[in-house]
Amino acid sequence: IDPNLSNNIGFTRTTGINLLRDVNGKVQPVSFSNQNPDAESLSLSSTMSAMTGVGVSSFPTQLDTSKENFLKDNYSLLAGSYPASATDVVLIVDGNNNTNINALKNLGFDVKEDEKLDFDEIVGTTFKLVNNNTYYTKLPTGNFIPNTDYDAMYQNASDELKISGILRVKSSSTMNLLSPGIAYSDQLTTQIVNENKESEIVKAQKDSDVNVLTTEKVDESTKQTLLSYLGGDSLPSSIMIYPNNFEDKEKILDYLDDYNKGKSDEDKIIYTDLAGTMTELTGGLMDAITYVLIAFAGISLVTSMIMISIITYTSVIERTKEIGVLKALGARKKDITRVFDAETCILGVSSGILGVFIAWLATFPINSILYSMTDLKNVAQLNPVHAIILVIVSTVLTMLGGHLPARMAAKKDAAIALRAE
Template sequence: ALSLSFNNLLTKKGRTLLTAFAGSIGIIGIGLIMSLSSGMQGYIDRVEQDTMTSYPVTIEDNTMDMSVLMSAMMDRDEQGEKRSYDGTVRSRAFADKLLDSIADTEKNNLTAFRKYLNSPGGQELKETASAIEYNYGITMHVYNKQAVGDKLVAVSPNGLMDELGMSDMISLRDQFMGGMSSAMPGSEVWMALPAESSLRDREYELLDGHWPENEDEVMLEVDDSGEISDFTLYSLGLMNQSELVENYKDLQAEKTEEITPGKPVAYTKDELLGMEFTLVPNSALYKKVGNIWVDESGDEAFVQEAVTNGRMLKITGIMKPRETSLGPVSTMGGVYYDRSLENWIRTEGKSSKIVKEQEAHQDVNVFTGRKFGDSAQLTAADLTPEQQMMLASLSQQELMDYMASYNDAANATYESNMARLGIFNDDTPTSIDLYADTFEDKEKIGDLIAEYNDLQQAEGNDANVISYNDAVGAMMSGVSDIINIISYVLMAFVSISLVVSSIMIGIITYISVLERVKEIGILRAMGASKRDVTNVFNAETFIIGLLSGLLGVGLTVLLNIPISMVIERMTGVAGIAQMPLNGAVILIGVELLLTMLAGLIPARMAARKDPVQALRSE
């Protein structure tokens, strides 16, 4: 049957090829959609995998449920009846819901969770995560005493933001955005390298020098072009910070219409490698006045002396983010330190007088001289003569700052004071970052955290239940769903052409039956059964269907080449149109099935032909 049909089709090559091409149009349409969908999904998968390093699952000691916040912003009063406008404008509850959702933060017991991770029960979670980073919220006080402009520059916390008057805005943004603030470029240029070298090597590439080998060695980050943002250079003191501040003040005062760009600078690697910064222990920025300790970080002379006695840090390497890195600060640059530097701050702090005093009197706040929990405001009657003399020597603004600092400290706890002084407990992190290599592993981490929560609830430890937000994961998952929905809808429309082509193949097969009536009569006269005749025409539709499927897939693969080139030129993303192998096999199978179904009726009509009448036909 295949031989007879093949020989018959060879006698009508042109019509057979046109029929096969017409039947392949639907396959080409679906194939192109499938190629773009598959390539896009592959790109999304690569982005998802790359962002696993930059955007891990982060569990903070205090977490605000962003879904509750969004619900409050979009919610309608479900208690009231739906009304149409009747000329009366009414109020709708919103502010209370919004503020309640912002204030409703979840307290996570990270001490218990860290203990669980290091126990046999948390082994699977620990193995699923490619890396686990523990953060302790240490604020480092770093200065550049050799800054451009002969001015002591506060590198960390970033003194440029205070000079520009933007520190409060950044703080408010971070508080409101919660977990999403980590996805936005921040103001700090002094950051920590990953504690695990495998994670560090996957995220960054060494360009010059070497990785930190000691706690006093730091890295400078640049981009692929070896450039670093001028904001970072201003913040590090490598460009004249005072000029930028003066330009900004002129802009605010409407003395100029735009900020004058700073003069571009260039540093050789020899100039950068060995460049020094000074780290001042947190505890060294406080001076005892009477029976309380006062923050002197605003006293320039005091800070100058503290910097003189500080720890020298030097740049020993230049690095750049790898191409797969999508970190939020990868285009800004900055200085990255080794985590061992945090341990040095803790060690130095423990030997300081202020820390020893706080440890010796754990119920008394060293910054107020009162017991913790006593939130009464400071009054003149509470001051000793020495304190009153000290305060009398201050300017009005300095006195207001002192009073504000004192009253802020009144709400502190023993733990917050120790953290302020750079003292932390390894078992009590402020946040835990769980990294994953694949999106599936990230989802599994979420499932394992849910299992941990179920276990804690079953044991009656509701306080140990973990709450976290994975905004980036939800966003990437949503993008995948959108791509799939669009692909399915387009495929449904293009599938109409498959039905049309199948009907056409059925008509072509019927015409073939009419053309081969005499051949049918000869076959029947030679002893062929009705089934044999049916098989002959089924074989013909099989060959046409197979040829259509192969032609459609082949043309799709060829068309993917220029499509990918155009998309790469427009977006910079290479190889976006890729026909998946299993998709090609499925499309060929679908085309075969449809053509075989379309040829069944003509084939049966041919089998029912009377042999005698068939032989008589011309």
């Protein structure tokens, strides 16, 4: 993926994570899971759920470290630090600093509903990551069971995971994709898959038509799913791309559409444009708001033209004698018209430039206030091209409003105009 179009890309892989934690001197298995630990049984589905981590989120890989970071841009750091490596995980809380209680229970924390925990009790918690060959023991019957010598596995495990920080989604974020609970980098999943895809249990499962953990017969689909759980399949189940902006999003979609041209349904990339879906859902409301704003703008423009006409007409009345003098000196009707058109043109240009300048000055306090309230930077901007267009529109509308009174001035009789006071 071109980092100029998308700086963050996430891969979703369903794989088992074998974790051990020393809780008050006792080593015990733990899991990154939001499933209720009290409801788990020894069934195949619950075993897989515990291994994969139900409800657990993974944050995307940053392609270019010099550009935007998904977590830093969308989540505030409440304690600890942002992840610095694949072995750093984070705890996600909601706007009220609440998180999934089951996520903490599955990590070995003794917590109760609505109980308050100090962030320092969670940040810095470490776990040992155990590979399949160490975690599973092969029986003479050919099936595998989890090893129960946790102390030995804990001492021999070399990979250590750590809760580096606690994050809360920013109020200004539109990318609230991580559910409350533990979130880890998709790089960690890649690392686990690379370590376990050649493990003994994976090899045995590939050659067997039964579940090597429960000895239940499985079909091809279930077998493939089980291999994914055991880390034997490196193919991601989904890929999430985070474009830098809407323009880059369209370029990515165009690239995917070009790739799919001429390919069979099996070879096509099926994608969902989440941003586009949200835009469609809110499109009706936004269109209504746009039409209302256009109506208000149209009313203000019509009012402005009427006021300009009145001002120009007033100027014509006050300068009737001057018009008579000009005609007596040989001025033609179009010359009189040009005098007032020139005045309205100067008025339109000067007022347009003044309005654009004031609008440009207003962007600084507006951006400062919005940044303090929403963490959004540079929301109010003035494009130079738009500024030029606004000056042109101001000039044209002013001239249109003043042209009719100018024509009225040109039609005045010279003799009558000279007698006017």
